[in-house]
Amino acid sequence: xxxxxxxxxxxRVEEKQLLAALIDAGLRPAPFPPGALPLALxxxxxxxxxxxxxxxxxxxxxxxxxxxxxxxxxxxxxxGLAARGDRLAVAAALAAAGLPRPETRLxxxxxxxxxxxxxxxxxxxxxxxxxxGEPIAILDLDTAEAVLEHREVLGTSHEALSxxxxxxxxxxxxxxxxxxxxxxxxxxxxxxxLPALARELAEAATVxxxxxxxxxxxxRVDAGLVVWDAAAVPEFRQATAIGSHSVATAVxxxxxxxxxxxxxxxxxxxxxxxxxxxxxxxxxxxGVVLTA
Amino acid sequence: xxxxxxxxxxxxxxxVEQGEIITCPECGVxxxxxxxxxxxxxxxxxxxxxxxx
Numbered sequence: 001x002x003x004x005x006x007x008x009x010x011x012r013v014e015e016k017q018l019l020a021a022l023i024d025a026g027l028r029p030a031p032f033p034p035g036a037l038p039l040a041l042x043x044x045x046x047x048x049x050x051x052x053x054x055x056x057x058x059x060x061x062x063x064x065x066x067x068x069x070x071x072x073x074x075x076x077x078x079x080g081l082a083a084r085g086d087r088l089a090v091a092a093a094l095a096a097a098g099l100p101r102p103e104t105r106l107x108x109x110x111x112x113x114x115x116x117x118x119x120x121x122x123x124x125x126x127x128x129x130x131x132x133g134e135p136i137a138i139l140d141l142d143t144a145e146a147v148l149e150h151r152e153v154l155g156t157s158h159e160a161l162s163x164x165x166x167x168x169x170x171x172x173x174x175x176x177x178x179x180x181x182x183x184x185x186x187x188x189x190x191x192x193x194l195p196a197l198a199r200e201l202a203e204a205a206t207v208x209x210x211x212x213x214x215x216x217x218x219x220r221v222d223a224g225l226v227v228w229d230a231a232a233v234p235e236f237r238q239a240t241a242i243g244s245h246s247v248a249t250a251v252x253x254x255x256x257x258x259x260x261x262x263x264x265x266x267x268x269x270x271x272x273x274x275x276x277x278x279x280x281x282x283x284x285x286x287g288v289v290l291t292a
Numbered sequence: 293x294x295x296x297x298x299x300x301x302x303x304x305x306x307x308v309e310q311g312e313i314i315t316c317p318e319c320g321v322x323x324x325x326x327x328x329x330x331x332x333x334x335x336x337x338x339x340x341x342x343x344x345x
Contacts, residue, residue: 008322010298010299010321011299011318011319012296012298012299013299014322015299016299016300
């Protein structure tokens, strides 16, 4: 029976649902807490699950685990660039793919950020570049000065970096996409049902990010619907299914399909990729994205 | 009994005070006792700097 590790620090409601769905799908799942295992960076260095599903709340640790495990041959189901990169990489990739996006600037200082906010007008949104950082709606200049100077003075160089997006739209829909298909959503703040175009945009964004499981946030701005943000580990306990499958069931079916595909793959394709090669490949990918 | 807001496990609260930090026996998350009567739990505030978030 194939084993599945669920990368997570804690088993929350979502992970419980996922573990139950994986058992129902005939798989043998178990939590895979990043802090519990020193990871040998050589194939066969330890017994790993056949497949890992990313539900890591600590994005730095999860990204490291995913990168290392992929390099030594473990299949991973994750949010692709949104799981292993940062918000800048995600924003740049989505823009390069031609998907509709809010007007966005990268700023590396509080001065540049304040200048950008002044040009965009208020409200606007500051998104920390570090994956997982909560976006901050900036309603006026006083708030902007307080937040940005606080981040720059007291933070590390990472906190001085910000992505600034024009607007702070009230109508946003997180769309959870599994295996390229939108399977669930949350109602927007206004309760407006998910438009068909939002679903299409979310699925297109998922392809761009190379994501197996991801939440794509679609927002309505003056110009229409835009891809606002992506979340690597979406909460889905209160999600509304779009079709007949719950998120957990869809993920379990995707895991099963990936494992079946791996078992039927010709032996010649099972060569493991040395870690250094993978790192170089990912570095190249990031470089292309960021300079696009 | 009150549900853990993180994993929905049922937790029995006894001899706790409002504001006390407890640990969920099932998922291990730190929880704050928001109210004793009625018993209410919330996620304990994260420690450290929030960088204005």
